[in-house]
Amino acid sequence: MPEVTASAPGRVNLLGEHTDYQGGFVLPTAIPQRATVGLGRNGSSTHVLYSANLEKTLRVAVGEVGTEFAPYLTGCLQLSGVTEGLNIHISSEVPSGGLSSSAALEVATLRALRELYGLELDDVALALRGVQVEHEFVGVKCGVMDQLASSLANTRTLLLVDTRSLERRAVPFPAGAEVLVMDSGVPRRLAESGYNERRTQVEEAARLLGVRELRDVTDISVVETLPSPLKERARHVISENARVLEGLEADAAQFGQLMNATHASLRDDYAVSHPLVDDLVALLQAQPDVFGARITGAGFGGAVVALVREGTAAAVGTAVLADYGTLGKVVVP
Template identity: 75%
Template sequence: MTNHDPHTAAFSKLFGHQPQASASAPGRVNLLGEHTDYQGGFVLPTAIPQQATVLLSRNGLRQHRLHSANLEQTLEVEVGSVGTGFAPYLTGCLNLTGTQEGMDVYIHSDVPSGGLSSSAALELATLRALRQLSDLKLDDVELALMGVRVEHEFVGVMCGVMDQMASSLANTSAMLFLDTRSLERQVLPFPAGAEVLVLDSGVPRRLAESGYNTRRGEVEEASRQLGVAQLRDVRDIQQMETLPEPLRRRARHVVSENARVLEALHADAAHFGQLMNASHASLRDDYEVSHPQVDELVALLQAHPQVLGARMTGAGFGGACVALVVAGQASAVTAEVLPRYSGQGKQVVP
């Protein structure tokens, strides 16, 4: 770290001393396997180029000074407390790693909010920096699971393990096939002849957190009524027919989505795209976590001749769309689709 780095220079100017550790972690886009990870399901994420960066240092005080460059805001939180705003993402990491002294923390992220795991990237970058600072004997899987605990215990979002595992373990050049129950994983190539395109719909996810926890409660109740530990254990989709609405549709999404991920492992690009299209329909109709403008953008993508498949990605209620397109055609698809979209969308990846 040198003052030639703009973040290091900004940290030094803000706090009056050099950072002692710094780390980054990427956002992720999920190609298939949405809303299955908190039911022990299968997922297929990949990392995106955009990252969250965290610089930190001990400050000798009894309070943490937390600065967000994106928000141009500094929060002060007593050691051992949680705080409000963006603070819980950081103080959760500090508290879980047993930090007993005040820290100066500077964060900057170019991961767009809305379906691309900006929060997981922030948590993993913070945990990586703390691991570096205090020489913590924690491997990348342990860091990911600690990030999940931050969401559950400090942020209040009962997420599964996919986002943090992807931010900790995935890279931008391959897919990460993850069994979220056993945490067994395999790095797989993208379908031959295709590339990934991510467009931000421009719709902020206003209901994502409350809606996410509601959906989790619904599928947990569906599991209870079906007599299984998790919907991962359901083998016959006809079992869903015994459930009352909306539990029937919620469970049908999770069970069918798991099947789509497993089918995608052996699919060529065209078939993989068809599975993405089916996933979006299921998320829209059965899980009801899409948004009219997201649906519009997905439909425009799906109608493009160079697009093999497209779907919403992330928790839903706004946010990003992911498409599998013919290799080399992502920019052309973007240039043709966005002018026809009624919202303010933008290209995120590649």
């Protein structure tokens, strides 16, 4: 049996996509599904990592990174100074693709390590260590939203985060609405997708505009001076920050329209959608009880999120799947 067990939730982001690595604003919430990690000392110089979902065991020498799912765990171990072999059992209810399954795994692992070794890590520092794992061990130059949401968010409210200052506050859901998340059935791998390329592009756009980050641009028309595709990438980030701030005062119908605009921007300017995802989003947007819908997460496949009339999520999901076919499945009614 493990010496300690810890868990952390996945997240779904309603507004503020691809802004967190440019100092922007994000508005995620936690989902009920969680990743769970049990760990304990095994008295050897080898970590034994078991994934219940994959029914697979990996053995990695202490100080090594390993392959497959190992880097998400061994990165946490190395950054936490673990020098002895551990048995680690992981299981997760968080679907992969847009719902921060990797962040949930990292945060759960770091929570377990904090308990086992008495690490002095508050919830923000723990999240930032998870981001460091992604950068240094997984190879994804992600922003801070996913790990912060997994570490700090709950399922009852939205979490507004200023990703530059890390200031945050709880924001109520629009009245009369609830969230529906659906799996498009389109798999994606961030490190093998255009995610890192997009980050490089917006960093170059900020440099050409003479600002620290695109967060600092107050006049969106200045992006017209940039060459393509930097112009389109920057336009998405700047307009998306504005949508988050507008969403704070929006009712359900207005909030839904902002989500629709975000999807169009992610599809056309940031080019991180997928034809099947676009089909699923269009089917959702056509439902009378749907206020708005969009791709969520880094993109290139994965999940979509819809804001729907309260009490209708299950019915909307069932109706949309009848048209979408057997590729997708409802994952968070």
